[in-house]
Amino acid sequence: MIKIKVPGSKSYMARALVLASIRKEKTVLKNPLLCEDSRNLIKALRALGVKIEQKNDSQMIVHGLGKRFQKPRKTLNIGNSGTAIRFLIPILATQNFTSRITGNKQMQSRPMHDIIKALPVIESPNGCPPLTIHGNPNLKLKTIEINGFISSQFISGLLMAKKLLGNPRIKIIGKTVSKPYIEMTKDIIKNFRTPYTIETDASSASYFFALGSVKVLNISQHSLQADIKMLKYLQKMGYEIKEDHEGISCIAPKNLKPLGKVNLRDLPDSAMTLATIACFANGKSTLTGLHNLRFKETNRLHALKTELSKIGATVIELEDGLEITGTPNPKPATIETYNDHRMAMCAAILKSRINGIKILNPSCVKKTYPNFWKDYNSARKRLPVR
Numbered sequence: 001m002i003k004i005k006v007p008g009s010k011s012y013m014a015r016a017l018v019l020a021s022i023r024k025e026k027t028v029l030k031n032p033l034l035c036e037d038s039r040n041l042i043k044a045l046r047a048l049g050v051k052i053e054q055k056n057d058s059q060m061i062v063h064g065l066g067k068r069f070q071k072p073r074k075t076l077n078i079g080n081s082g083t084a085i086r087f088l089i090p091i092l093a094t095q096n097f098t099s100r101i102t103g104n105k106q107m108q109s110r111p112m113h114d115i116i117k118a119l120p121v122i123e124s125p126n127g128c129p130p131l132t133i134h135g136n137p138n139l140k141l142k143t144i145e146i147n148g149f150i151s152s153q154f155i156s157g158l159l160m161a162k163k164l165l166g167n168p169r170i171k172i173i174g175k176t177v178s179k180p181y182i183e184m185t186k187d188i189i190k191n192f193r194t195p196y197t198i199e200t201d202a203s204s205a206s207y208f209f210a211l212g213s214v215k216v217l218n219i220s221q222h223s224l225q226a227d228i229k230m231l232k233y234l235q236k237m238g239y240e241i242k243e244d245h246e247g248i249s250c251i252a253p254k255n256l257k258p259l260g261k262v263n264l265r266d267l268p269d270s271a272m273t274l275a276t277i278a279c280f281a282n283g284k285s286t287l288t289g290l291h292n293l294r295f296k297e298t299n300r301l302h303a304l305k306t307e308l309s310k311i312g313a314t315v316i317e318l319e320d321g322l323e324i325t326g327t328p329n330p331k332p333a334t335i336e337t338y339n340d341h342r343m344a345m346c347a348a349i350l351k352s353r354i355n356g357i358k359i360l361n362p363s364c365v366k367k368t369y370p371n372f373w374k375d376y377n378s379a380r381k382r383l384p385v386r
Contacts, residue, residue, distance in 0.1 A: 001249055002382040003215045004375050006205045008033040008198035009225060010368050014083045015185060017041055017062065018160050019192045021050045022091065024066030028195035032060040036367040040077075041084040044101075047072040067164055068137075071097035075130065080104050080297055080339075080367065085129065086115065086153035090161035093119045095135035102130035106297055106339065114147040115154045140166030148176030150295055156185040177292045180226035180266050187224055202227035204369050205248075206270040207345045207376075209234060210277050211352055212252025214379050219247050230270035233259060237281060258283030258326065265289030268296075269342060275304050276346040279313035280353060281326040288321040297367075298338035307335050307343070311350060311357075332356025341367040348376050352383060 013033040018041075020027035032038070034057065042052050049070030051063040069091070078084040080103060089112075092099050102108065113127040121139060123132040144165070146154055158170050159182070176182070202225035205216040209230065221228060221243055231241050231248070238253030258281040264271035271290055278285035293300035305317040310333035314325040332354055335347040344365050351357040365372040 001213055001215050002379050003217055003246070004208050004379060005217045006200050006208065006219070006375070007035065007369055007371070009201040010035065010037055010083070010203065011181060011184060011201075011225065012188065012198045013038050014041055014087060015156070015160065015188050016192070016196055016198060017045060017052075018087050018091070018157075019188065020062035020194075020196075021045050021048075021064050021069075022066065022160070022164065023064035023192075025064055026194065027062045027064060029060040029062060030195050030197040031058060032198055033201070033368075035370055036079065037081040037083060040079040040081045041087075044072075044076045044078055044084060044088060047074075047076055067094070069095055071095075072099055075100040075102055077101075078103050078107070080106050082107065082110055082151070082296070083153055085112075085131075086151065087157040087160065089115050089122065089131070089133065090119065090157045091164060092133040092135055093121050094137055094139055094161065094164040096137045098132065098134050100130055100132050111150065111295060114150055115157075118144050118146045118154070118158070141168045143169045143171055145171045145173055147174055148172040149174045150177070150292060152176060152178040152181045155182050159185050159189060175265075177265055177289075178226060178268060180224065180229070184224045184226070199223060199225075200247075201225075201368075202230075203269040203342075204345075204372070206230050206273040207348060207372075208379060209239075209248070209250040210252075210273050210349050211379055211383060212239065212250055213383055215247055215249035217247040221248065226267045227270035229267050230274060233262065233264075233274055234277075237277065256281040256326070259285035259287070261286040261288065263289040264321075268293055272300060272304060272342050272346050273349065275322055275324060276308065276349045278324040279308050279311060279315075279326050279350075280330065282328065284323065284325045286318075286321065286323045288318065290322070291320040296342075297340040298343065300340065300343070303336075303338050303340065303343055304346070307333075307347070310335065311354060330354045332358075334358040334360065337361045337364055339364050341365045341369065345369070345372060348372075352380055 200219040240251040312327040316323040
């Protein structure tokens, strides 16, 4: 069985960078994730005056500024990192300067209405980036109301900036998506220290779990990351899951079982992986609770429906998910990735099971996992013939 060391968690990395920046001291981050998203966040923090030193691939040093950052010389551009923009907005709202923040074309279509409504210092002509933030160090709100239906990242951003905002009560309106990510934020706030080690990314690990006959190192089923819960759904599909001191291994069954009807609201990233695997199961899988996939790097629900249908699976797009009936005879196809790293990695699973799959723009994985194809090719060579 091949062993794969997946990069550090994007979710923990982003939170660690933000928390280290608002500490007025030096923080050592171990096992940092060096991907496009984290580089965009680092670039923005440096533009705000935070000194960040990259010692080597295994260590980074962040010299925090505390409450007050420096006015950036120009508009902050965070590329296609939704995490970065949602985490930075509450901090920028408490500064003594006006700033602008934007991203690439995809980012400029992602809705920010909820945080605009929650913090009365943000302007946008259409509710999407670019945003103008009229920072106010005296912005002290007793209660901040935030909709939990679109993205948990708005809530996590507010939690991390809570002291800067005068410790308001954060009131979540409506159902909350991806609740485990909020618990992750609370945990890292409570336990943040130096040095801080970034644990292996469960979202990135999900693709190797799905491949089967792979052991992912340095990760535990006890992780607070939402996507670790994917393992129980893989077990339901017939996978054998084992854990030891090195990490977690998954062995795929010869015949995959369908999932039936499941609500995957708390793990939208690995839900995409499960949707891909469901195409090879003998029966119907109905995945619900995934309305927020429409507001990611692309409309992921529609993209999955379109691309997974190409291999012969019957895929019906629901209001909040997908209904997938697996095909016994999957066929080769050209898979569009929509410049979405997770669509590309899902396509890799198709490629592992179907000869003749062609993936367009596979390099978009650099957003979160620059060495994905190298690791994937190493794993694929060792996979059993299906």
